Structures are given as C-alpha cells and as structure tokens.
Amino acid sequence: MNTKKILIADDDQDLLLQMELYVKKMGFEVETADSQKEAEEKLNNFNPDLCIFDLMMENKDSGFILSYKSKKKNPEVPVIIISAVTAETGMNFSLETDANHTWMKADLFLEKNVRAEQLHREMNKLMRL
Amino acid sequence: MSVLKLLIVDDEPGIRSGITRILRNYRVDYPFLNEDFKFEIFEAETGEIGLEVIKDKKPDIVLLDNKLPGISGIELLEIIRKDHLDVYVMMITSFASLDLAVRATKNGAYNFIPKPFTPNDLKTAINELAKHLFLKRVTKKMQESGKEVRFQFLSILSHELKSPLNAIDGYLKLMKDRQLGDNLEDYSEMIERSMIRIKGMRSLIMDLLDLTKIESGKKVQQIESVDLKEIAQMAINTMEPMAIQQNIKLILDSKLESNIQADIDEIEIIFNNLISNAVKYNKENGTVRISLTQNANEYKISVKDTGIGMKQEDVDKLFHEFTRIRNEKTKHISGSGLGLSILKKMIDKYNGKVEVNSVWGEGTEFIVSLKM
Ligand SMILES: Nc1ncnc2c1ncn2[C@@H]1O[C@H](COP(=O)(O)OP(=O)(O)O)[C@@H](O)[C@H]1O
Numbered sequence A: 001m002n003t004k005k006i007l008i009a010d011d012d013q014d015l016l017l018q019m020e021l022y023v024k025k026m027g028f029e030v031e032t033a034d035s036q037k038e039a040e041e042k043l044n045n046f047n048p049d050l051c052i053f054d055l056m057m058e059n060k061d062s063g064f065i066l067s068y069k070s071k072k073k074n075p076e077v078p079v080i081i082i083s084a085v086t087a088e089t090g091m092n093f094s095l096e097t098d099a100n101h102t103w104m105k106a107d108l109f110l111e112k113n114v115r116a117e118q119l120h121r122e123m124n125k126l127m128r129l
Numbered sequence B: 001m002s003v004l005k006l007l008i009v010d011d012e013p014g015i016r017s018g019i020t021r022i023l024r025n026y027r028v029d030y031p032f033l034n035e036d037f038k039f040e041i042f043e044a045e046t047g048e049i050g051l052e053v054i055k056d057k058k059p060d061i062v063l064l065d066n067k068l069p070g071i072s073g074i075e076l077l078e079i080i081r082k083d084h085l086d087v088y089v090m091m092i093t094s095f096a097s098l099d100l101a102v103r104a105t106k107n108g109a110y111n112f113i114p115k116p117f118t119p120n121d122l123k124t125a126i127n128e129l130a131k132h133l134f135l136k137r138v139t140k141k142m143q144e145s146g147k148e149v150r151f152q153f154l155s156i157l158s159h160e161l162k163s164p165l166n167a168i169d170g171y172l173k174l175m176k177d178r179q180l181g182d183n184l185e186d187y188s189e190m191i192e193r194s195m196i197r198i199k200g201m202r203s204l205i206m207d208l209l210d211l212t213k214i215e216s217g218k219k220v221q222q223i224e225s226v227d228l229k230e231i232a233q234m235a236i237n238t239m240e241p242m243a244i245q246q247n248i249k250l251i252l253d254s255k256l257e258s259n260i261q262a263d264i265d266e267i268e269i270i271f272n273n274l275i276s277n278a279v280k281y282n283k284e285n286g287t288v289r290i291s292l293t294q295n296a297n298e299y300k301i302s303v304k305d306t307g308i309g310m311k312q313e314d315v316d317k318l319f320h321e322f323t324r325i326r327n328e329k330t331k332h333i334s335g336s337g338l339g340l341s342i343l344k345k346m347i348d349k350y351n352g353k354v355e356v357n358s359v360w361g362e363g364t365e366f367i368v369s370l371k372m
Helices: A013-025 A036-046 A062-073 A085-089 A098-103 A116-126 B013-024 B047-057 B073-082 B098-106 B119-144 B147-176 B184-216 B228-245 B264-280 B339-349
Strands: A005-009 A029-033 A050-054 A079-083 A108-111 B002-009 B028-030 B035-044 B061-065 B088-094 B111-115 B223-226 B249-254 B260-263 B287-294 B298-305 B353-359 B363-371
Touching: A005 A013, A005 A036, A005 A062, A013 A029, A013 A050, A013 A116, A013 B147, A013 B184, A029 A036, A036 A062, A050 A062, A062 A079, A079 A116, A108 A116, B002 B013, B002 B047, B002 B119, B013 B035, B013 B119, B028 B119, B035 B047, B035 B119, B047 B061, B047 B073, B061 B073, B061 B119, B073 B088, B073 B098, B088 B098, B088 B119, B111 B119, B147 B184, B184 B339, B223 B228, B223 B264, B228 B249, B228 B264, B228 B287, B228 B298, B260 B264, B264 B287, B264 B298, B264 B339, B264 B363, B339 B353, B339 B363
Parallel strands: A005 A029, A005 A050, A050 A079, A079 A108, B002 B035, B002 B061, B061 B088, B088 B111, B249 B287
Antiparallel strands: B028 B035, B223 B260, B287 B298, B298 B363, B353 B363
16 A cells, blocks of 8 residues: 655644654655645645645635645545634634535644644544545 | 613503513523623603603613603603713604604614513513613723724734744644654754744734833833934844844944934834844845934934845735735744834834835835934
C-alpha cells in the first residue's frame, strides 16, 4: 500500500509545524502551505489524498474557497476544515442541512484544538483506511 | 432579578385590581439573557394623578385607558411626548376605535392591548414590551461605555491573544509527550518559536496599554514645551540594540528652531512607533533617517527607511486596527498591527496628518505634520 498524501494549510506557522509533525507521525506524507494562495498552487501539483485547511487565512473563508476548489478538481478527496471560529464567535457550523452541504463543500469541521488521536481517527474514516 | 415599574391608569377599580392581580406574581425571564424581571405596580384613577405618578415614580411602562374622567388618555399621551417623559405607553382600547389607535400611535404609544383581554393576552403583550425595554437598556449601557464599538475590537483582540497561546500550548504538549524523544536539544526550535510568540504577545500587550491610556481619557494631556529632537534621540536609543543586530544605521537630522507645545508621552508614542517599524521592516545593512523640520505653521517629522517597502494597496489599509501586511517578507516579523492605528490617534489629537510614500522592495517614508 502506498503512503497517503496529506495537504495541510494554516497561516499560523507554528500550528502548521505542529500539525505537520503529528500527521507525519501518523505515517502519512505531508505537504504544507502557509497561505490560501500557496495551498491553491499545491492542490494542483501535489495531488493530495486528503486536505486539512484552516478556515481563516488571507480571507475569512479561505478554508471554504480551498475546499470548493479541491472538490471541483477531485470530488473524491476528503476535506477537513479546522477553525477556531466556533469557540470564539459563537458562530456555529454544522453539515446537517443539505443547503449547507451544497456550498460548504467540506466533509468535516473540527475545532482548532482537536486532539491528535481524534484527528487521526477522523482522517482514517474519511480515507476508508 | 430586575424590577420594571408599571403604572395602570384606568378609572375602573375592577380593571386596575384585575391587572395588578395578573401581573403581581408574573415573571418575565429569558434563559439566554440570564436575567429576569418582576413588576412593581402603581395605580392611578385619572390622567392627572397618572401624570403625577409618572413624574414621581418614573415607571417604565404605562398601561393607559383612553376614556378617563378628566384629561383623556390621548391627551396624557401628548403631554408625555411633549415633556419627553421616558416611558413606554401601552394603550388599552376597544377594537372599534381604529381612529383612536392611529392618533395614539402618532403620539408615541408603543402598542395596544384591545379590550376585553384575557390574562394571557396581557402577559404576552407585557412580555414583548419587557423584552424590548431590556434590549434598549442593554444597548444604552453599551453605547454609554462605548462597548458596542469595542465588541468587534475585542473579538479580534481575543483571537490575536489566543493564537500565540494556542501555539505555545501546542509546543508544550509536544514536549510533554516527548514526541521527539528524550533529548532536549531536539526541542530547541519549539522552544525558540514559543519565545518568539511570547515576545509578540508582550508587544501586543504593551500596545494595548498605550491604547487604553489614550482611550480611557484618564491620562490628562499635559501640554508643555517639548524638544522633538530630544524625544527622537530617546526613541533611537531604545531601538539601537535591535538595529545593531542587523547593522542598521539610525541617523537623526534636525533643523528645528523652536520647541513644540505638546504632551511628551504622546510625542514619544509617535516616534517609537515610526522608528521601531523603520527598523523592524528594514533590511540588513539598511538605514533609517529621521529628519525634523519646521516652517511657518507646522512641524514635520520624516522617518525614511531603506526597508522592504509596501505595495500601494497595502498602504491604503495601514491605519486600521490590527492591520498587518502578510507576505514573504513580513512572515517572520512579529507585531500587533496596532502601532500605526495608535499613531494615527495621536496625530489626530494635534490636528496633524500623516503621509506615506513607499516603494515595494526599496523603502518607506512616513511624514507626520503637526500644527504649531
Ligand atoms: N516602515 C515600514 N516598512 C514596511 N512596512 C511597514 C512599515 N511600517 C509599518 N509597516 C507595515 O504596516 C503594518 C502595520 O504596522 P503597525 O500598525 O505598526 O503594526 P505591527 O505591530 O504589525 O508592526 C505592519 O505589519 C507592516 O506590514
């Protein structure tokens, strides 16, 4: 079985580094991007098996934009959006309603402080490992 | 528990006592607001007495019948409006009198409760009004303390304060779980990064302190004769250690003939912000030239660096709170994004202006003019 490739984008270089470390430890190959712009480029030439995007980067909805672009290119690649938004502003996202599904093209939302084990479980589930 | 004062103006004792009975033990509560209300009730059998009670007890709500022995309900409403008495009036009317309803609305009645009404009708109407009153109170309180405007500021601020905490927390967890093994050396990058984030947080807090000093108005402006050159030199001395590390030359060039009338602390903030940016966003072996000039009616401070420069589209956003320009060159420079917004507030105090000339990749000049 070949190693799965994960693209991670976060504009906080420290969180990016930490996430990279954890995901590598899980045994995946990792490519990182510290901006929406860089992530867009990497979507094209890295061909990830799963993407993890921070919600707010250059734009408030960078994560959604990236997710949309990724799905347009390859709808099969699962996308996880990580955000601190829920805790901070009380804004609440859920993918329960179909209406949300059509424009928020992401498979899963996770809080920023998600534990590595949980992240690992969710990733495996999404990639059917 | 808050209390809402409610006055019933009706000449029929039966109606007054009926309403009192319904509302005496009624509680309005909003689970999401963490606050509930009960009612303190006053009664008046005529409009004249009602007016006295309004002036004396300052009720929040008046339940007002129109058909009264002396002045009518509508007339009382007119007086309330003319005298700017701060109460919410709910008219008790019969369905038939649409014309009356229109006149009452014109005179500022909040709404109506049609006669005859059931206890539930009354409660529903009062409930809605109480909610309205509560929100009005909260809004007023927020406006008085400027909280409304602060809300957005605070939510960005909490984000800005939380991100370094999250980063440091993350590193500590990695270390605690010995993710890189038992050798401390292997964690030096994490330690280094944590210290950088702490430094960034500290500078944010320092900027915030400046900002609160300005905004609380507690600090009284102390206008005195100030030598701009001396303050500029102090700011240069503060930045020198950082400048030396990158071999940046700081040059002060003053053609001033007189002192300015200003507050020393405020002038210091202006220089500190401009000079520290000129060093922070400079390049190795660069220079920062600070020129002070004056003409008939103003002082000019120019701080010109040979640094990374800015694109025009970024310059336009510069003086907003928390604006930080993100690109390859600024990636590793920490800051709060508050410095220039504070600078702008200072300059506004002196009816001054600030101008920015910047060439991307080559350098930036900030020119501040302060009126004499
Ligand atoms: N002299 C300068 N040269 C280049 N860029 C500058 C200069 N001064 C300020 N900037 C840009 O403006 C932004 C806002 O500045 P400021 O409000 O002082 O906040 P910060 O704490 O980020 O330095 C900075 O993040 C930086 O990108």
